[in-house]
Amino acid sequence: MSSSVKHLVVIIDLNPYYWSDKIASSTTLNFKQYLNIIIQFCNAYIAFDINHRLIIIGCSNNETHFLYPDPTNESIIIPTVTKTNMFEQLFVVDRVVENNLKQFIEDLSPMNTSSGSMITMALTQALCYINRLIRETLAGEKNSFRILIIQTTNDTSKQYMNFMNAVFTSEKINVPIDGCILNNDSSLLQQACDLTSGIYLRVPDPNGLLQYLLWLYLTDKEVRKMLALPTKVAVDYRPACFCHHKLIDTGYVCSVCLSIYCDNASTCSTCRSAFDITNTSNGANDSSKRQAR
Amino acid sequence: MDDNDDQYRWESGYERTWEVIQEDESGSIRATVNAINQKNRRKELAQLPNVRLGMMRHLYVVLDLSDAMKDQDLRPNRLFCSIELLKEFIFLYFDSNPISQIGIIITRKKRVEKISELAGNPRSHVALLEQLKYQECEGEASIQNALDMGLQTLKHMPKYSSREMLFVLGCLTTCDPGNILQTIKTCKENEIRCSVISLSAEVRIFRKLCIDTKGLFHVITDSTHFQELLQIHSRPLPALDKFESSLVRMGFPKYRTYTTSNANISSTTTSSTKHEKASMCMCHLEQRGGTNGFSIGGYFCPTCESKYCELPTECSVCHLTLVSAPHLARSYHFLFPIEQFIEASMDKSESNKCFGCQHIFDEQKHKNIFQCTNCKNFFCFECDLFIHGTIFTCPGCIRYGQLK
Numbered sequence: 047m048s049s050s051v052k053h054l055v056v057i058i059d060l061n062p063y064y065w066s067d068k069i070a071s072s073t074t075l076n077f078k079q080y081l082n083i084i085i086q087f088c089n090a091y092i093a094f095d096i097n098h099r100l101i102i103i104g105c106s107n108n109e110t111h112f113l114y115p116d117p118t119n120e121s122i123i124i125p126t127v128t129k130t131n132m133f134e135q136l137f138v139v140d141r142v143v144e145n146n147l148k149q150f151i152e153d154l155s156p157m158n159t160s161s162g163s164m165i166t167m168a169l170t171q172a173l174c175y176i177n178r179l180i181r182e183t184l185a186g187e188k189n190s191f192r193i194l195i196i197q198t199t200n201d202t203s204k205q206y207m208n209f210m211n212a213v214f215t216s217e218k219i220n221v222p223i224d225g226c227i228l229n230n231d232s233s234l235l236q237q238a239c240d241l242t243s244g245i246y247l248r249v250p251d252p253n254g255l256l257q258y259l260l261w262l263y264l265t266d267k268e269v270r271k272m273l274a275l276p277t278k279v280a281v282d283y284r285p286a287c288f289c290h291h292k293l294i295d296t297g298y299v300c301s302v303c304l305s306i307y308c309d310n311a312s313t314c315s316t317c318r319s320a321f322d323i324t325n326t327s328n329g330a331n332d333s334s335k336r337q338a339r
Numbered sequence: 340m341d342d343n344d345d346q347y348r349w350e351s352g353y354e355r356t357w358e359v360i361q362e363d364e365s366g367s368i369r370a371t372v373n374a375i376n377q378k379n380r381r382k383e384l385a386q387l388p389n390v391r392l393g394m395m396r397h398l399y400v401v402l403d404l405s406d407a408m409k410d411q412d413l414r415p416n417r418l419f420c421s422i423e424l425l426k427e428f429i430f431l432y433f434d435s436n437p438i439s440q441i442g443i444i445i446t447r448k449k450r451v452e453k454i455s456e457l458a459g460n461p462r463s464h465v466a467l468l469e470q471l472k473y474q475e476c477e478g479e480a481s482i483q484n485a486l487d488m489g490l491q492t493l494k495h496m497p498k499y500s501s502r503e504m505l506f507v508l509g510c511l512t513t514c515d516p517g518n519i520l521q522t523i524k525t526c527k528e529n530e531i532r533c534s535v536i537s538l539s540a541e542v543r544i545f546r547k548l549c550i551d552t553k554g555l556f557h558v559i560t561d562s563t564h565f566q567e568l569l570q571i572h573s574r575p576l577p578a579l580d581k582f583e584s585s586l587v588r589m590g591f592p593k594y595r596t597y598t599t600s601n602a603n604i605s606s607t608t609t610s611s612t613k614h615e616k617a618s619m620c621m622c623h624l625e626q627r628g629g630t631n632g633f634s635i636g637g638y639f640c641p642t643c644e645s646k647y648c649e650l651p652t653e654c655s656v657c658h659l660t661l662v663s664a665p666h667l668a669r670s671y672h673f674l675f676p677i678e679q680f681i682e683a684s685m686d687k688s689e690s691n692k693c694f695g696c697q698h699i700f701d702e703q704k705h706k707n708i709f710q711c712t713n714c715k716n717f718f719c720f721e722c723d724l725f726i727h728g729t730i731f732t733c734p735g736c737i738r739y740g741q742l743k
Contacts, residue, residue, distance in 0.1 A: 108738055112697050170726075170734040174695030177725045207675065208732040210668040215730045218434075241665060280636075284591045285664035295593075295641035296659070298586035301395055301499035302578075303674050304438075304667050310586060317674075319584035 050188040052266060053179060054091060055101045055172040057195045058084055058113075060147075061163040062106070062154060064198035064229060075228075075252040084196065085143060087259040088114075089136050094264060101175060102143060105168040106154050112171075113146040114139060162202035165195060169212045169223075176221060192244075194224045194263050201234045213238045224263050228252050233282065240281045243267075247276055288315065377707070377720060381679070381727075392575040392673055393501025395587075396439035397457055398432070399489040400425065400505050402471070404447035405480040407509035407539065413562050417509045417538055422472050424566055425507065426465045431573035433461045435673070437666035438589075438651055439500075442492070443467060444485055448478030449514045451485045457492060459651050460622070480508065482544070483515035486522045486533070494529045498583040502531045503554075505572055508545065509538040519544060526552050530579055536568050553579060575673060590659045592638040592650070620648040621655050672731035680709035680723050694735055695722035711735055 065077040091098055102113040176191045183189055193216065216223055222244040225235035231248050239246035245262050249255055265273065284293045287308035298307045303317035313320050360371050402421065413420035432441060441464060443454040455467050486504070493502040504526075513519065526533060526548075534554035535545045541558050549556035555572070559565040617635045637646040643657045651662040685700060685708060692699050693708075694716035700708060709723040710716070714735030718726065726733055 117699070164738065166732075167734050167737045170730055170732055170737070171695055171697070173730060174693075174722045174725060174734065175697060177729075178696040178698060178721055181721060205737065207668065207671055208737050210665065211672055211730055211732045214665075214669055218729060237665065280594045282593060283663035283665060284593055285667065294591065296588065296590045299438075299589050299667065300584065301587055302391060302584045304394055304670060306667065307586065314584070317584075321584055321586050 050190060051097050051099055052095065053099045053101065053176070053189065053191045055103065055176065055191070055193045056084070056088065057103045057105060057165065057168045057172060057193065059163045059165065059196060059198045060104045060106045060150065060154075061199045062156070075255065080252075080255070081147065083256045083259070085140060086256055087264070088139065088143070090260060091264060092135060092139060093133065100139070101172070103168045103172060104147065104150055105164040106150070107163060108155060108157065109150070109153070110164050110168045110171060111146065111150045112175075113143050113150070116142050116146060162205070163197070163199045165197060166205040166209045166212060169193070169195070169209070169216075173212060173215055173219070173221070176219070180219065190266060191219075191221045192224065192266060193221055194226065195235060195238075196226045196228075196259075197232060197235060198228045200230060201232050206234065209234055209238070213241055217242050222267065226259065226263065228255070236279075236281050237283070240278075245270070245275060374707075380724060391578045393578040394436065394438075394575055394670060394673070395500040396436050396503060396575060397442075397493060397496045397500050398439065398503045398505060399442045399444055399457070399493065400428075400507065401444045401446060401451075401485045401489070403480045403506070403508045403510055403538075404445045404471070404474065404476050405478055405510045406476060407480075407511065408476040410509065410539075413538065413565070418476055419472060420562055420565070421507050421509075421538070422468050424562070424569055426468055427566070428569040428573055429461045429464050429468070431570060433459070435574050435670060437669045438660065438662055444488055445471065446480045446482075446485045447476065449481045449484070451481060451488050453488060457496075459653065460649060479512060479514040480510040481515055482506070482508075482513040482548070483517060483519045483522050486519075486526060490522075490525060490529060490531065493531050497585070497587075499585040499587070501576065501578060502529070503576075504531060504533045506533065506535040506545070507538070508535060511539055511542055513544060523548050523551050532576070532579065534572060536565065536572075538565070575670075588659065590641045590654070590661045591663060592641055592647070592661055594636060594638055618646055620646045622647055622649060622652060677727065677731060677733050677736070678712055679727070680711050680718060682707050683710040683717065684708075690717065693717065693719040693722055695719070695726065714739060 065080075088100055088102065092100055100114060104111050104113045172193055176193075179189070179191070213223065216238075221242065223238045223242045224244040225232070225239045225246045227235060227246075227248050236246050238244070247258060247262060249258050261273075262270075262275070282293070284295065285297070285306050286292060287294050287297055288305045289307050289309070289311070292308060294306070294308050298310060299305070300307070300314040300317065300319070300321075302319045303314060305314055305316040307314075311321070359375070360368050362368055363370050402425065404418070408416070408418040408421070410417050429441060432439070438459070440457040440459050441461075442457040443464060445452050445454055454471065455464055458464070485506070489504045493504070496502050523533075531552060532554045533548050533552040535549050535556050537545060537556075537558045539558075541556075546556050548554070555576075557568045559568060617633055618637075619633055620637050623633075634648065637648050638650055638661065639646055640654045640657065640659060640661060642659055643654060645654055645656045647654070647661060651660070651666050653660050695718050698719055700717075700719065707720060709718045709720065711718070711733050714733060716733075716735035
């Protein structure tokens, strides 16, 4: 029996927008059920293996909060023998998450809820947290890390660069990102899962959320090889041009700042460098012309 | 010394380097040493703002394979150590310069040999480097021949790219057929930046080469230092004055499986319907006899429909550079660097936790904490390094970007 500790960081989207009246009609799941499902999943994860460790980060429209572990709150809760004879650790987790959630939801600001959640902020904080755990790892120990993002809101293009930076970091330190989305497909999350070799899933029926979570996200890489996973959809990596925000097949890239344009421009709007249009062509042809002259 | 200001250590003023180090109550100097290390690492990561960088690079790595590389001052010997570190360097290079190219040249027995042409695929270069491990190191190196070979290719590279040569040299001599000063002059005229990492000692001609062509000259102290130096070279250097800017045409192919009917372009890769035809990809075409590269899926060049199994690459048919959006996004952090955090004292902080890793600040352990000037959040030293060195995004500032 190896003693490698497996850490899972769960990032939950708690943006109230998805649960508001505007969208609620399309789903039969309510907020309370959603939270219940996530707590059930977390319990299942902890109970699954003694070496499993859990970190839960909640994020809303403008705030993130580490719901668990919370060393200051944890000491207050004394595991008492409950009516149901619950496993002590699970009892503590449930209470801590419950308390923190309550506080977090009370502090929510109703501003700008439609503009997406602070997934990126939670992700960077999760990476910082993992980085510290990696540094504290003793020689010889082999710990693994994994991030699961449960998202309910749409992507925000403003977070693109920050999000991608976080994804590249995750790729570098070998932390797979799993994505589970309840709403429309998210291309950012899709790319993140593809780049870090995690699993992406758009939950077709929110009522089955718990089943989906237990099926795909309870297990790590090793066990997944034996599972029947959802078919991988080819990820669209085409960029949007900076000028019209359209997806393009071929485009022109500024050699100074790598901004992408769909047509020839005389100056770059990002770095303000002026281009010599006569010189514009692709690299190899350019050099052959120069040789010929 | 002729034209450079920094003299040799023994020629410069008498420095009392030990006075910086102070003992604490218990007589330990660990605290000061740690503080110096911290300062250095922070300094290393500080990026100069508003400097135009040469984002597209064409680089030749010249590896010395002369007698001197057999020395065992680096373990197991200079050649093995260099190759191991260069392999790491190649991955780092493509990580920071995703659309750049690299080529490898070796020099021994007064001759040079091109191991790989300028190309954008790290794996093939690393495989070739691996083979070099078992080659004999003999004779003398020739810098002039290496320069000439690099010049031949690099001078035809487009003006908007940064043309560079990086020498990893163990030798203390160079055996050249002609006047090397003339070749250096030609390099200078062609704006080829030559940098040298010397494994043994400073040699005047190496230094002159670097100064004249505005490259960097370093002598390693040990293998960790060697690694750090290579890391410096993996990041894009500030562009030279005569640098042109231009728009480069690029293709962004989508991964798909080849189908007979064009309507079914975005079919999934795993399901095998009747329409799918297996085909050979252009990158593995040259390696005959293998089954590598024979598959149904791939990236198809948007102009000529040739198939490639990996990006980034250059289409061998229509010479279009093929990349994907994340490749470009990888280097955006150089363009939008995040500001250095400032050092702050513990009592200023409102919260007692690091904003990044949620570690509770401890009076003894965390002598210095750092504050982001934009979002005013506090971070511990580890997070500061991680944010500036790896993530390139301040967790607190994301909120402000969102609300704008």
